[in-house]
Amino acid sequence: QDLLDDLKSELSGHFESFVLALFEHPRVYDAKECNSAISVGYFVISVILGCAYIVLYVFKRELERDIQADTSGDFKRLLTSLVTGSREEKPHADVELAKKEANELYKAGEKKLGTDEAVFNRILCLRSNAQLCETFAQYKAIAGKDIEKSIESEMSGYLEVGCLAIVKAVRNAPAYFAERLYKSMAGAGTKDNALIRTIISRSEVDMAAIKQEFNRMYGKTLASFVKGDTSGDYKKIILGIIGE
Template sequence: MSARQGKGTVREKEDFDADAAAEILRNAMCGLGTSEEPIIDVVDSHNNAQRQDIAVAFKQSYGKDLIEELKSELGSNFENTVVALMTPPRLYDAKELNKAIKGIGTDETALVEIMCSRTNEELEEIKAVYQQEYEVALEEDLDCDTSGYFGRLMISLVTGGRDVDDTVNDEDADTEAQELYDAGAGCWGTEESKFNQILCRRNFNQLNRIFEVYEEKFGQSVREAISSEFSGSVQDGYTAIVDIAENKPLFFAKRLDNAMRGIGTSDDDLIRLIVSRSEVDMEEIRTAYYYMQPEDDRRTLREAVASECSGDYKNMLLALLNKDD
């Protein structure tokens, strides 16, 4: 298991038996009523690749589509969480992007979260899956549904043009810190294209060096400059890139906190965040979540979720967050 995989709270199950897992799920859905606990146990104890094998074994053994069976037996946010977990990661991203674009209004929060945080390789896979699933290019849908500076940001990101070389060039950092200043705080108006060019194309190590040089030279952070030069969704997008470059787990921790703040819980956001990061970096996100709060009023991510959710939905999310935080 790679170090990257080890940062997730959901991991590959040893001694994996797809047929046995499929049988447990079938038995949980047979007869009067549904036994939710075995479903939670099976889904939580296998990673996504293994869940795909379980779905194949289920169809081979019982002649039924597992996701359709789960949908017919479960309901509400518990159903949404289980179905999300049974969906391949990049297909899930594509479905969430389509929902953000095609729903009532545009869900800029979901667009920013996915488009700003996925790697070039992941974006290429998302685009291919999106095309196959919806018979239209993701770029075309984004172009039709977003506009202005935010639309240009989405199009810049969907090209997947970020540098893959993680090396840092101090001379370039000095030059581009100056260019950002000249495009924003150092001129009348704002040259948005320069922010796009640098924030959407430089690797995150290089961006961090640019941000350091910017603050050293001009006495304010790039985040502060973005806040003063932009507003609305494009400000959120640029700020997200800065946050991800500086501390990706903290970016997701803040997103989780936002999903649970205020009146009611944004369950769509909560499900997407926990499901999509459960195998990637949820261990680090849990730690970031705890330490981002005031020292005298800290609670774990599990405690926060437990206070906001209920029933089998809560139990499923808590299982994904694991018990050792």
């Protein structure tokens, strides 16, 4: 604790935030970020996905309470489903179940006036990654389009962002987080909270794969973006953590 106090007195800005975050266990850090991100709906989904759907063992009760207090409607139900930790972990897909649930998703969205969001919530938040990937393939065979296109046309706001994030993370988690890093640095200014959150959360998980996907998707290295959008010790520590 004395070391942390000394660091707080000696450091400042985004460099301080990054250094202090390194002293947290990655999963504890994720949980704390979830707890602080509820009021920022576009970020909280990324944080929850960064926890790889584990039960958020720190602040879980507070997180569930804040979701109830600070969100509403279908987005609240989506977040509640994600943090209950009830996602299946089956390594193999059941093709017949995938066909059945792909048809349910089609009937809940494209095939009816309005959208039955509860069906999307149940399937996206319950099924394993392997099962969902098969369901997405079956959905395309039925609907003639990727499920992302249907979500974009059938939903809006935080719910759309949340469902799209789940689909993207299920299909290719490193690509999803590469996109999050790109968006944190692209355009005017840097969204430092999102940048720090993603780097810290994924540094010991799949950073090498994220770097590969970043290069493939954007034609430039992650390091080159970091060098262009950060400076000083803040830049140096990020480059060190991502292995550059």
